[in-house]
Amino acid sequence: MKITLLGTGDAPGTPTINCSCPACTDAKNPGSKSRRTRFSILVSTDLGNVLIDTSPDMREQLLRSNVSRVDAVVWTHGHYDHYGGFAEFYRVQSNVPVYGIQETVDYITNIYFFLTASKNYVKFYEPFSLIGLEFSLFEVKHFPEKHPAGIVISDGKHKIVISGDCEVDIPQESLDYIQNPDLFIADAIVPEFMDVKKHMNSDHAFETAKKIGAKNTVFTHLSHYYKPYDIDCKNYPLAYDGMSFEF
Template sequence: MKIILLGTGDSPGTPVIGCHCKTCEDARLKGWERTRFSVLIQNKGKNILVDTSPDLRTQLLKAKVDSVEAVIWTHSHYDHFAGFGDFYRVQTNVNVYTSGEVHEDIERFLQFMKYRRIEVESYKPFEIAGIRFILGDVNHPPLRKAHGVVIEWKDFKIVISGDTNKDLPKTTIELFKNPDLFIVDSIAPEGFRLRKHMNAEAAMKLAEEIGAKKTVFTHVGHFYPPHDEASKYYPLGHDFQTFYFDEEKELDSFF
């Protein structure tokens, strides 16, 4: 099994249109970018997406994905669902998993599309292509519902926090415990006071609390210094960073 961070940016992505801060200028100059949020899970030729980024078309072409088995939506913000239409025209038989509330909210935007709507309840496992998934509720105001995603395959556990602030329900903290990999929302460095997201300090504290073996930051904004500099101090993810999980290998050698 393989997990690819297709997009590790926040909602405007980096560089931000019209922004000339040090980080955005560094991105333009050196040609790097952070596209919007999607995670690709590949197992035995099947492709599963956690969220459908507005940048999905270019992400799927670059990842050489021919068809998508299933989509899981974490919440109803534009930067997490808007790219769904990018493969809808070429593929209409896609199963889409999320809670009833998130389905309802996204359907208002995608009312002209029909897809296989699969409603799942938080904390109840479901299976896609031999992988176990569990949604947990997180806290992303003002949304009434937003989810993190637990992925279990063989002996591995991977947790995607989804967009969330640091005030997670206790049940979710329990659900998230002891992952091999924690892919966590950390939009800005410490010192930023945030209502909807976590800063680096809160993300690391949560990683410690749940006992994550490895942590990678995603949903990263231009508030951090340029990538080369910031990645010396923070476990910043980058677009197309890939994590390999192989049952044959030792636990610590799958990265």
Template sequence: MRVTLLGTGDTTGTPTVGCDCDTCELARERGVERTRFSVHVENDRTGESLLVDFSPDFRMQFLREDVALPDAAVITHIHFDHLDGLGNVFRVLDSLPVYAADETDPKTGKSVAETVSDDYHYLELLEVHPTTPLEPVRICGFDVTLVPVDHPPLVCYGVAIEDPETGAKLSLSGDTSYDIPDSSRTVLADPDLLLADAIVPAHLCAYHPLGGRHENDDGVPRTFGTKHMTREGALELADELNAERTRLVHLAHYYPADEAFEEPLAIDGEQYDL
């Protein structure tokens, strides 16, 4: 299993368009990027590739990293930075199976699968497969399981991807607060690599209108507002899941410049062989 981090940034990416903050300027100086979130997973046994989420930066990401176009895809939720790159497959692919959760979202009245089908009805090449969370499905030779996480007000899912032949395992927290259900944590546990949402460091919760939530015993917030984990929360989750290796993703340019490129914060283009 070869994992390529195509996009490791949040909804605006780093550098952010029109921003001259110290972090964005440092990213420009170093020639590094955190584009909108997407992960490419190649099965070297079958020669197939799975894409998790469709970044609006799809075209640039695939040209830059020179990885194979996906044979199938998983969509974790319907926010634009995870979905709106799907239109890029028009006249690029002949067919694409897309797996997305079949649970109805009380907020939208549709499942993620239904939203993908409706919003991209013009893409006849899509084969949308409604998928039941917590039930593994075989995709590209991998056992793939969607797990509910906490990203209000919309439903959202993390993903566990396992190679049944080698035992290699990749877990993605998805966009989530620290309040991930125990049943989902069980599925995500013991990965060789964990990609965990860590939008900002905990000390920046003071600047969020809602502050921080899910404080640990030392009073450190593990959730920023309501939707995303802090760096500290993501690292505590990694410990609880017994992750062999952790990379923090979905990172905002609000990280102070002297913290923004410290380990284990990821940047685009990183590759891992599991």
């Protein structure tokens, strides 16, 4: 399987509109890894493509990564930066199979009532199969969302854990469920000297990676409060748009 981080930014993305901080300034240089579109992850095998969340930047992301068809979408939660691009399926694909906690799937498909979607409700900790892989959702906390989810993906040999947007206070049942991943893709929206209640900062993400015994960790959902990529990639395992992992 191949995991591609299509979008590694937070809700406003980097550059943020009307900001001239060091990260946003660097992000305006062609090819800069500080430039971050909104959150989405592509999971691919020989059998197809699954999108984790539908970034508002989805069209550009799919074109950039040459994805001709999306076989399924799995949503983590109902925040705009994670579902806004679902409308980009308009007149491109219909009846896209969508997966998630019932409240999340209903909330998003109601907003995009003019699109047809094939709805699949899943429950926390109950695996389902897509493109030859096993996916499952685990519960996290992400105020004020009622049922935000992280995602576990397995090919039978490797385990990938995506934290989703989450606070450091992950329920114990979930911590037990996500032990020993080969790769932990962690929300780490800001560096450790800042605190954002709804998300983990870099210290929280490191702490969680240690708690679950992650073999490899990468930070995503990154804001412009980090220094430009080339500087802060020496201090943190920062992801960048287009970064990929093969298992």
